[in-house]
Structures are given as C-alpha cells and as structure tokens.
Amino acid sequence: xxxxxxxxxxxxxxxxxxxxxxxxxxxxxxxxxxxxxxxxxxxxxxxxxxxxxxxxxxxxxxxxxxxxxxxxx
Amino acid sequence: xxxxxxxxxxxxxxxxxxxxxxxxxxxxxxxxxxxxxxxxxxxxxxxxxxxxxxxxxxxxxxxxxxxxxxxxxxxxxxxxxxxxxxxxxxxxxxxxxxxxxxxxxxxxxxxxxxxxxxxxxxxxxxxxxxxxxxxxxxxxxxxxxxxxxxxxxxxxxxxxxxxxxxxxxxxxxxxxxxxxxxxxxxxxxxxxxxxxxxxxxxxxxxxxxxxxxxxxxxxxxxxxxxxxxxxxxxxxxxxxxxxxxxxxxxxxxxxxxxxxxxxxxxxxxxxxxxxxxxxxxxxxxxxxx
Numbered sequence: 329x330x331x332x333x334x335x336x337x338x339x340x341x342x343x344x345x346x347x348x349x350x351x352x353x354x355x356x357x358x359x360x361x362x363x364x365x366x367x368x369x370x371x372x373x374x375x376x377x378x379x380x381x382x383x384x385x386x387x388x389x390x391x392x393x394x395x396x397x398x399x400x401x
Numbered sequence: 402x403x404x405x406x407x408x409x410x411x412x413x414x415x416x417x418x419x420x421x422x423x424x425x426x427x428x429x430x431x432x433x434x435x436x437x438x439x440x441x442x443x444x445x446x447x448x449x450x451x452x453x454x455x456x457x458x459x460x461x462x463x464x465x466x467x468x469x470x471x472x473x474x475x476x477x478x479x480x481x482x483x484x485x486x487x488x489x490x491x492x493x494x495x496x497x498x499x500x501x502x503x504x505x506x507x508x509x510x511x512x513x514x515x516x517x518x519x520x521x522x523x524x525x526x527x528x529x530x531x532x533x534x535x536x537x538x539x540x541x542x543x544x545x546x547x548x549x550x551x552x553x554x555x556x557x558x559x560x561x562x563x564x565x566x567x568x569x570x571x572x573x574x575x576x577x578x579x580x581x582x583x584x585x586x587x588x589x590x591x592x593x594x595x596x597x598x599x600x601x602x603x604x605x606x607x608x609x610x611x612x613x614x615x616x617x618x619x620x621x622x623x624x625x626x627x628x629x630x631x632x633x634x635x636x637x638x639x640x641x642x643x644x645x646x647x648x649x650x651x652x653x654x655x656x657x658x659x660x661x662x663x664x665x666x667x668x669x670x671x672x673x674x675x676x677x678x679x680x681x682x683x684x685x686x687x688x689x690x
Contacts, residue, residue, distance in 0.1 A: 329441060329528070331521045344583050351521055353441050360434060360489075363583040365571040366643060367490050367604050369434040370584035392584035399592055401577050401680050 329354055333378060338364065339386065344393045346370075348385065350378050357381040361389035403616045406656025410499075410649075411514045411613070412485055414523060420485075421445055427478050427534070430517065431455070431488040431495045441527030443487070443520060447476055447534070451494040451642065455501060463549075463664065469505045470541045477534025480508065487513035487520070491604065491611045496646040500662055504549060506542030512649070518611035548648075550635045550661035552669060559596055559677070564633040564659075566598035567626075569647045570667065574639065575600040577680040580671075581639065588639070589671030593680040595637070599626040600683040603643040606650045619655055625686055630657035637663040637670075 359381035371388035428446035558564035577592030636644035641664025
C-alpha cells in the first residue's frame with residue numbers, strides 16, 4: 329500500500345495558524361492538523377474523501393485552538 | 402558545504418528501503434500522534450508509544466535502566482542491532498527515543514532523515530501488519546547523565562552564567578503569551594522563560610520536507626544566537642522532547658561536545674515556587690564573538 333494524493337496546506341483561524349496534512353491510504357483519506365508553531369498535533373480524522381477528512385479535522389482543530397488562553401505580556 | 406559532525410546517525414529513505422529485510426536493522430516508529438502507526442507504517446517497523454513506553458508512568462522520569470532493557474529486549478533489539486528511529490512532526494519524538502538510547506549507551510542508533518512526513522510525501526510503501534520479533538537479551542550501560550540536565554544544574558548555570566540556555570519552544574510560549582502550545586492543555590502555573598535563555602524554536606533546524614538543514618545552515622542558525630559550541634549548552638522546551646531534537650542537532654549534526662537536555666523543562670521551572678522567570682520577546686541577538 330502506498331500513500332496517494334499527499335497534500336499540505338495552511339489555514340488561518342483567528343490568531344492561529346493551522347497546518348493540514350492529508351493523504352489516501354487504501355480506501356480512506358486521513359488528515360492531521362498541527363498548530364504550525366511549534367508544530368504539535370492537535371487533531372486527526374479520516375473520511376471517504378480528502379475534502380471531508382480535512383473539514384472534519386479543521387473543525388476539531390478550531391475547537392481546540394479556541395480554548396487557548398492568551399496572556400498579556 | 403561542510404559535513405555533519407556525525408553523518409552516520411542519519412539515514413535516508415533510500416537507505417531504509419534497501420535495508421527492509423536486513424535482520425541487523427530494526428525500524429522503530431515514534432510518533433507524537435500515537436495512532437499514526439496503525440494507519441500504516443514502514444514495512445517491518447515496530448512502534449514505541451512515547452507516553453507509555455518511553456517514560457516512567459508512575460513518577461515523572463525517563464525510562465529506568467531496567468525499563469530500557471525490557472523495552473529493547475521485547476523489541477527484539479540486541480546491543481548489536483542497528484536501530485533506525487523515525488516519526489511524525491519531523492522526528493520530534495524519534496529524537497526523544499534517540500536521546501534515551503544514548504543515555505543507556507546503545508551503540509548504533511540512527512534517525513531517518515525526514516521521518517514519517519517525507520516517507521508519506523514520497524509515496525513510499527506502507528504496511529498495516531504489526532510485526533513481532535522474538536525477545537533477545539539486552540544489557541544497557543549505566544546511564545550517561547552527562548547528556549541530561551537536572552534542575553540544580555540549570556539553576557547553577559543561570560546563577561553562574563556557566564552555560565547557554567536554549568529555549569526551543571515557540572516565540573509565544575517563550576514570551577509568556579501562552580502557557581502551552583496552541584490547542585494543548587496548560588501544564589504550568591506561569592508563562593515566560595528561564596532568565597537569560599535564547600529562543601531558537603526547534604523546527605528551525607528542519608527543511609519543509611522534514612529533513613534536517615545543512616550543517617552550514619545549522620551553524621549559521623545557532624551561531625547567530627552565539628550558540629557555537631564554545632560553551633556548554635542546555636536545551637529545554639515544555640516537557641523535554643522538542644529539546645531532545647535540538648540536543649540531537651547540536652550534539653550529533655554540529656558536533657558540540659557539551660550539550661545537555663533539560664527534560665524537566667518549562668513544566669518544572671514554570672511550576673517552581675520562587676523561581677525567577679523572564680517574560681517578553683527574545684532580546685536582540687547577542688554580538689558575535
């Protein structure tokens with residue numbers, strides 16, 4: 329089995345950047361989201377299409393990022 | 402272009418493909434996202450879960466010598482085995498495993514340059530079958546604590562300015578604007594950084610494809626912050642895994658002799674009662690010597 333349709337893209341959600349990586353393995357498309365800086369994984373998911381996998385993961389990532397508190401420095 | 406100081410600790414994806422059937426080589430995937438392995442992994446690779454198998458799960462610590470021996474033994478790894486580590490997030494936790502293996506003296510341990518990311522992007526073969534290897538005897542060496550910094554050493558270095566502190570977290574974590582990487586649980590009481598630390602995020606050592614930057618680029622990156630191997634270096638992050646990546650770069654790619662990983666990191670320092678904390682963005686770059 330070889331990964332196909334490997335794709336990376338970056339989106340902005342409020343003050344945060346989200347890096348999405350998606351690819352197909354067998355019949356499923358997998359997607360992971362990280363927070364760009366520092367690059368920690370914050371969401372994952374899979375679906376029958378690449379767009380759906382990305383949508384699911386983007387929603388999860390945005391929910392998690394929305395809980396991040398920013399301090400005044 | 403100059404060479405890495407220890408090029409033997411890195412292998413390419415082509416090298417791995419040529420050694421998939423080599424019984425002297427054991428591939429080990431170590432991911433931030435421990436579910437990734439199950440999706441598909443390099444054929445023949447086993448997985449180590451950083452949060453279960455590469456730490457003491459009762460007290461906060463790395464593996465004990467006995468624990469490390471059990472892990473290697475149950476993985477079918479003998480002291481003579483060539484171990485190749487790889488993982489997601491540009492080998493973030495693969496470096497954590499590498500650091501512990503070096504503490505316990507495993508002789509031949511290497512990292513797949515580019516890690517899981519490059520393997521996937523290249524469209525190389527993956528397997529879902531989970532291999533099992535017979536246990537073998539493994540005797541680790543006594544821990545080499547010269548590779549590890551504990552709190553008293555860091556406190557002493559701050560007081561005496563006897564080592565350069567490299568904070569490899571993101572600029573927002575360094576400044577104190579956020580208490581953990583965005584989207585992750587807060588695990589400290591205070592934000593900021595250890596007084597005097599320089600901020601060189603770990604990921605700056607990597608190219609977009611996950612491979613390490615060239616020796617010249619790395620020397621320029623760290624040299625710009627006066628990290629040039631002339632004085633001891635202590636790397637730290639939040640829990641010690643990102644800093645093990647930087648430790649690997651400084652120790653093995655640039656060849657600096659005195660580099661330690663402070664794995665207590667910010668979750669220790671940022672929770673200490675009475676510890677000095679600096680806040681705000683990184684100061685201007687120091688003058689070059």
